[in-house]
Amino acid sequence: MFMGEYQHTIDDKGRLTLPARFREGLGDSFVVTKGLDNCLFVYPMDEWKQLEQKLKALPFTKKEARAFVRFFFSGATECGFDKQGRILLPANLREYAGLEKDVVIIGVSTRVEIWSKVNWDKYSKDAEADYEEIAENIVDLDIQL
Template identity: 65%
Template sequence: MFMGEFQHSVDEKGRMIIPAKFRDALGTTFVMTRGLDQCLFVYPMSEWAIMEQKLKSLSLMKSDARAFTRFFFSGAVECELDKQGRVNIPSNLREHAKIEKDCVVIGVATRVEVWSKEAWEAYSRQSEDSYNEIAEKLVDLDFDL
């Protein structure tokens, strides 16, 4: 399980150090793709296989399903860690997440997310204001803290 928040930076070649706490669970090969909320999603191969199966099960007759599947898979890239624990983030993914230098790497249970520092701070401020409302809505989904 991935959890925690880590401050990192991307070097001039587009490389970022993956937090040591995440490396073992991600493995040496993993998948990075465009995520929601203007971040990147990073999946270990086992979780990627689960996501792949879920997306394959969506109906091709529904335009939203086709659009999301295209968005998700077209941005996906198989990544490998180098000897220093770094991953190269392709330029199209850096552009999607607006990552230029400073970034935040967070654990979200089954995946890792990579955010530009500015986007994460803005998202955190906005979400903090509605945290109680979100928690109340989760009760409707039979979730209790």
């Protein structure tokens, strides 16, 4: 399980060091793709394969399903760590997430998310303001907090 929030920087070549705890959970090979809310999603290979099966089950006759699957998979790339524990993020993914220098890496249960610090600060500030309301609304999902 991935959890926590970490501040890092991305270098001029697009290399980013992930926290050691996350490196262990991701393994030697993992997938980075365009996430929601203008961040990147990082999946261990076993989680990626499970997600891939679920997405394959979406009805291809539905325009929204086709659009989502195309966008999600077209942005996906298989990654690994270099000897310094860094990953190389392709330019198209850095551009999508607005990654320039300061980034925030967060653990979200089964995946890791990579955010630009600016986007994360805005998102977390907005979410924090609605935190209690969000918690009330997810009670309908039978989740006990």
